[in-house]
Amino acid sequence: MAQEYCVEIKKRKTRLCVEPDCTASAQGKTDKCKRHGGGKRCVEPDCTASAEGKTDKCVAHGGGKRCVEPDCTASAKGKTDKCKRHGGGKRCVEPDCTASAIGKTDKCVAHGGGKRCVEPDCTASARDKTNKCVAHGGGKRCPHCIDWIDSRSGSSAYDGYCATCFKQLFPNDERSKVIYRHTKEIMVRNIINQHFDGFIHDRPLYTGNCDCTHRRRIDHRKLIGNTILAIETDEFGHRGYDEKDEEIRYHDLFMIHGGKWLFIRFNPDTNVSKIDIQDKLDKLVETINKNIYRIEQNENIELIEIIKLYC
Secondary structure, eight states: OHHHHHHHHHHHHSOBOOSTTOOSBOOTTSSSOTTTTOSOBOOSTTOOSBOOTTSSSOTTTTOSOBOOSTTOOSBOOTTSSSOTTTTOSOBOOSTTOOSBOOTTSSSOTTTTOSOBOOSTTOOSBOOTTSSSOGGGTOSSBOTTTTTSTTOOBOOGGGTTSOHHHHHHHOTTSGGGGTTTTTOHHHHHHHHHHHHOSOOEEEEEEOOTTOOSTTOEEEEEEEEETTEEEEEEEOGGGGTTSOHHHHHHHHHHHHHHOOSEEEEEEEOOOHHHHOOOHHHHHHHHHHHHHHHHHHHHTTOOOSSEEEEEEOO
């Protein structure tokens, strides 16, 4: 009853938006609020956003109050005269933190501000309009692999697709020619192809009659007898990965291939182990050769064996 009374008082003082169940104020001489298309609109062609302040453009097109820092075109935040990057808007309350507070919270993302992932025991921030972090399937997903259990985030640089799917779907696109050209995974792929035959790179692994609920990618794999030898490039040792998710991934892969598995998990980053990358690659080749021999001699007796190099 109290809420209805407040709405009624608001109606008497201001004109409300005519959209059903909307209690926001109608803007200007229109009968709708900004969210529903009322008020002055941005003059840029095909833009439906509202113009900000005394300007005739929306924030995205340069309207509203701008940051006072030289050569900065971003909008000033809140009652400040600077953008978030230059210290404007509400700041994180943690001591010595200069980052901006997120949403209605008083902390930055690093200190727990903003909407958090709903997965149990996860402290990461939820992405975009979803209620999960990227690792748990939140944010804008690639439309090609969105239904896969290991789907990846989409990128505006690749029309909403992840880089891997874009390269596979549009191999003749100019952007596909430079994807991963200098990444560590490709560096590892090149050294494997230089010394070994038969390794499959970055392809989903699933059986022909599978419903694809366990479609999984492996960086490099080769079937030797009844054992799949898999080499995974773990940048930074996958230190940010959830151990439980990694365990589930192993189980999923084992369900697809019921034979033996031997994983070599290789961390190529020199800034973690302080070992030169060429020495690491030499060690990787040596380890692959050693374990191919072990598999051929049936010396690998575990169903799943994991060898970590510099992880």
